[in-house]
Amino acid sequence: MSATFHEAGYAHLVELVHQKDGGARRQLASVRLTAYDTAGVCHVTTELDPRQEILDLDALLGQACRAHGRLLAVFDARYDPTVFPYRPHHYAYLQRRDSAAPPLYYAVNATLGGVPDRIGAVALNNFESYLFLDRPLTERYALALGNLSRFATAEAQVISYYDGARLTEEVRLPPKAHTEIPLAPEHDGQRLRRVELKSLFRLTSYVVGRRAREDALVLFDHLFTYFK
């Protein structure tokens, strides 16, 4: 599965098929879109035409977003069974309407859906990080997190690093629930330098940066696991 977040007021076009997926190699058999509010309640379920290349997410979710706030949009793509398992890797174009902020183009999170990276793992073993510029800008940062699992509540730690200090926030997300954890740009006069996310299994996770003036997204990017 893959997942992203959608908010009202944004043009949001999602490329359903990865451009390097030659039709002869990987046939997209079906795509189901479901969308959940922050509590994990499903508000939209729809089967998409797998021949469709670009999906206008706002056309499908805009109304539900206005009623229920930010939604977690989940793409459950099924491919030719002979190439299973395959996690779709696709991109999307995102821009706040009537904003001076530039559009963003980002890789939609591929997420395991609640399966630990190592079966039997009992410790927080999924680890991602992201670095920030050391500048006194007015941009507001956050980490958007969603739990795609069907049954398991996710426990995670969000650790923010400042020069000489680290702040840890515990996060608990029921299935399909999501949240946005604000990251303070400063702590005791020190700038935010880095954030880390630790969890038992892979969550939907994006680093979020918003222009203070218009609240428009200028960062919406995946975190990084280290090179193996």
Next chain:
Amino acid sequence: MLGRLRSLARRVLGVTRESTYYLPWLTRPGLECVVLVNNIESRFTSGRGATATDLGATVTQYDAGGGVVGVYTTALSDSADAREVRLTPTAAGHGFVTVRTRRIHSDLYVALVDGESYSATHGRQEFIEHYPPWTRAALAIAGGAVATAGGTVPLFARDQYVYHGPDSRSHVLIFNLSNVVNRIRVVATRDGTRAGTRLLRLPPMGSALLDIATLGPPAEHLVVERLRLTGNAWFNLYLVGAGARDLDGALSLMHVK
């Protein structure tokens, strides 16, 4: 099969590939470009006992013409350190940087800072292709001949969606990752119909910023175009996100797969 054929062709032609980490850069008046060097994930491996030498990096900035604008060296005090390298603006205002270190374990970031906020993307670990003199000469002759008909020697191809509307668009920043002249033919289609074509000539290690508005008729609302890019040597691309003020406004750099 195709991969083996390519590998065989490279050996026959004497083409070598140098592993290279690179990032795009872009400057405009009021828009600063910064590379954030780090090796944060190395602390899980070699970084635990790394010295400053192990964690140093050399950043080489190439301009649109393939010339070296600047070489910047930076050293990380430890594996948790991160350093910012401010890139030099040029007239064309775009290109790419290569980063040389003893060993990178982390993705590096490049940020566009407009004084109020910044957008960022990451680089890519790939390679630079080196062609020997006789192969360069052969490609120059063949490429020049084909270019008279608006084409190129089609050795590498990429497909990319681009977005085009009155209030926003995604331009394409294309890099020639080789030491030969790279003629890149761009064909844009919209709704299954050819919208426009361009033939770009990129000097060795050069780059081009393709204005997407020049490839087809104006769009009254946000439309998606499919680009097919074909080149005679290795190349890659990033997208440049532009809002209502186009390249005079705030911009974003965006990686593609």
